[in-house]
Amino acid sequence: MTTRSNALIWLLLSLAILVADQITKWIVLQHFELHESMPVIAGLLNWTLAYNEGAAFSFLSDAGGWQRWFFTVLAIVVSIVLVAWLKRTPRSEWTTALPLSLVLGGAVGNVIDRMRFGHVVDFVDVYHGDWHFPAFNVADSAISVGAVLLILFGLFAGKHAKT
Template identity: 85%
Template sequence: MPTRPNALIWLLLSVFILVADQITKWVVLQHFQLHDSMPVIAGLLNWTLAFNEGAAFSFLSDAGGWQRWFFTVLAIAVSVVLLVWLKRTPRNDWKTALPLSLVLGGAIGNVIDRIRFGHVVDFVDVFHGDWHFPAFNVADSAISVGAVLLILLGLFGGKTEKS
C-alpha cells in the first residue's frame, strides 16, 4: 500500500515562527530592561518588556513557581499531539496544516522561554488611553491566529479533498 504525502512539510512554517519568535525576543532582551517601553504607534502600540510566569493573560502568574513546569509539560504534550496530527494530515489539507503549524511553532517558542528563563518574554503592548491589552509576543500571536483559524476553518471551511 503506497503511503500518501503527509503535512509534515508544514513544520517549516513552525520553524519559521519559532525562529522569528526567538529572534524578536532576543532583540528586545538586548535593548530593554524589564518594563522599559518604546512607542511604536502613538496611542496604540509600544514595545514594552514584560515577563509572564503564567499562561495566557498572566493566568496563574503568581502561583508560586509550580506553574512553570506545569505549563511546560502541558505545552510539550500539546506539541506532541499536534505533531502526530500533522503527520496524519494529508499534505494538501492546508486548512488543517496551517493552523496546526502556527500553534506548534508558537507553543515551542514559549516552552523554550519557560525552560531558559522560568517565564515567557512578552513585548508587544497594544493599548488605548489607560486600557492595555496584556503584553504578548510572536509565539502568542501565532498560537492565537492558529487557534482561531482551526476553529473557523473547521466550522466554515468546507470539506477537504482526500489525497
C-alpha cells in the same frame, strides 16, 4: 499515507515562527530593561519588555512557581500531539496543517522561554488611553491566530459537509 503525502512539510512554518519568535525576543532582551517601553504608534502600540510566569494573559502568573513546569509539560504534550496530527493529515489539507503549524511553532517558542528563563518574554503592548491589553509576543500571536483559524476552518468544513 507516505511521508511525502503527509503534512509534515508544514513543520517548516512552525520552524519559521519559532525562529522569528526567538529572534524578536533576543532583540528586545538586548535593548530593553524590564518594563522599559518605547512608543511605536502613539496611542496604540509600544514595545515594552514584560515577563509572564503564567499562561495566556498572565493566567496563574502569581501561583508560586509550580505553573512553570505545568505549562511546560502541557505545551510539550500538546506539541507532540500536533506533530502526530500533522503526520496523519494529508499534505493537501492546508486548512488543518496551517493552523496546527502556527500553534506548534508558538507553543515551542514559549516552552523555550519557560525552560531558559522560568518565564515567557513578552514585548508587544497594545493599548488605548489607560487600558492595556496583556503584553504578548510572536509565539502568542501565532498560537492565537492558529487557534482561531482551526475553529473557523472547522466550522466552515462542517457546513460544506452538510450540503
